[in-house]
Amino acid sequence: MKYPILVILIVGIAAIVAAGCTATSPANPQNVTATIPAIVTVGIQPDITRYTVLMSSAPGIGLSPTITGLVPAGNLTTVWTTDYGHFLIWQAPDYTVQDAGSSVTTNGTKVYWTYPGTNAGVSRPPVHITLTVIDAATNTTLGQAEQTIGWGANDTAVIG
Numbered sequence: 375m376k377y378p379i380l381v382i383l384i385v386g387i388a389a390i391v392a393a394g395c396t397a398t399s400p401a402n403p404q405n406v407t408a409t410i411p412a413i414v415t416v417g418i419q420p421d422i423t424r425y426t427v428l429m430s431s432a433p434g435i436g437l438s439p440t441i442t443g444l445v446p447a448g449n450l451t452t453v454w455t456t457d458y459g460h461f462l463i464w465q466a467p468d469y470t471v472q473d474a475g476s477s478v479t480t481n482g483t484k485v486y487w488t489y490p491g492t493n494a495g496v497s498r499p500p501v502h503i504t505l506t507v508i509d510a511a512t513n514t515t516l517g518q519a520e521q522t523i524g525w526g527a528n529d530t531a532v533i534g
Contacts, residue, residue: 413444413516414442414443414444414445414507414516414517415440415441415442415443415517416439416440416441416505416506416516416517416518416519417439417441418437418438418439418503418519418520418521419437419438420435420437420521420533421435421436421437421484422435422436422533423532423533423534424526424530424531424533425488425530425531425533426528426529426530426531427489427490427491427529428491432486433462433464433471433486433488434461434462434486434488435488435523435531435533436484436485436486437454437484437485437487437503437505437521438484439452439482439505439507439519441482441507441516441517445516446509446511446512446516448509448510448511449481449510449511450481450482450507450508450510450516451480451481451507451508451509451510452479452480452482452483452505452506452508453477453479453505453506453508454477454478454479454480454485454503454504454505455476455477455503455504455506456476456477456487456501456502456503456504457476457499457502458489458498458499458501458502459476459487459488459489459490459501460473460474460475460476460487461473461474461476461477461485462474462485462486462487462488463478463480463485463486464486465483465484471486487501487503487523487531489501491529494529495529497525498525498529500523500524500525501522501523501524501531502520502521503520503521503522503523504518504519504520505518505520505521506518521533521534
């Protein structure tokens, strides 16, 4: 061999380059999953924390959507669902209570949740209320929140 140092140098460089190119993905020694921070934060704000159908001061527990972050311009759609009870709409100008069922779509307005007053004293299930916020222009879900309602004495719904 005429140029042994040159051959050793070329083989060494090739080995270094090859060693650096063998990994197919970056190492993750702590097994950490990268997450993208949420652009929009969604919450449910109750007006009161305790409610019974015997109360005359409110038709139910008032629930308002709280939406913060980079909210797109235009109309937002809010979809409320519950697995027990139902929603009511009660707003200006006439403040007539309207039954909206167990799922209602609004434009971000407050809804009221209530339950059947029959069968007082019967054990009731925990209630799950879900709020989904959708960008009406793109039909993209921006965020979701859930609130649970439990039960106290005398058929009192307790939230928060």
